[in-house]
Amino acid sequence: MKKNKLYSYGTVFGKVWPYWLGGILLGIINIFSLAFTGKPLRITSGFLYWAVGIYEFFGGKVADWYYFQDVYHKPVLQKSFFINDTSLLVIGAVTGALLSVFLASSFKVRKIKNPKQLIFALIGGIIMGYGTRIAMGCNIGAFLSGISSFSAHGWVFGLFMLVGVWLGVQIINKYQI
């Protein structure tokens, strides 16, 4: 066994950054988001724009859906579906993640371990996506931005996110995913 210090691989980008540093950076980015777009960070809303855009491209009409009458969801219909600040944020997040993985020289195409993992990931993704749409955001839009905007719904979201995580761990244990 080679003797080397914990996390000594790579330079500053090859290291695992502590959670508090990530938290501070996320907070700073959120301030920038609020300053430049007038809204705190949200990620999954970007996918809503794209989904509506694709649906309307194929002839669907969502304007009279009950969902889009809500004051929070109405702006979706007033913007371009693909060129908007939320889309930019999503593309930026993915590009940034790719860049950081390259800087750490840790890029790797991850294989799917077994079909069970694929099925559970798909089901989980769909449930999570649906959840974000009825909870007005994901762990960024609803939890982080909700709490930092002094909104009670952020705390409620956080509480039930913990319940969801606990449930998820039980499922992982039970089905050995």
Added chain:
Amino acid sequence: MAVQRLNCVGEVCPKPVISTLKKMKSLAVGDVLVVETDNIASVKNVSEWAKKKGLPVQTEEIAPGEWEVYIEKK
């Protein structure tokens, strides 16, 4: 001293740390567990768990995006 390996490649957080916790119980004192993972978050939480338990732990990137975490049972 025996060396046991735990293949967690392809598994995402928190599975590797859960498997590590279970596997460590079956080890004898002085044995070393090698956790193989390609999940950077797992490298962090597996080694942090070991450190919290006061167990000697080392990490090595064996290939781009693939790590081995060595934990000795005490």
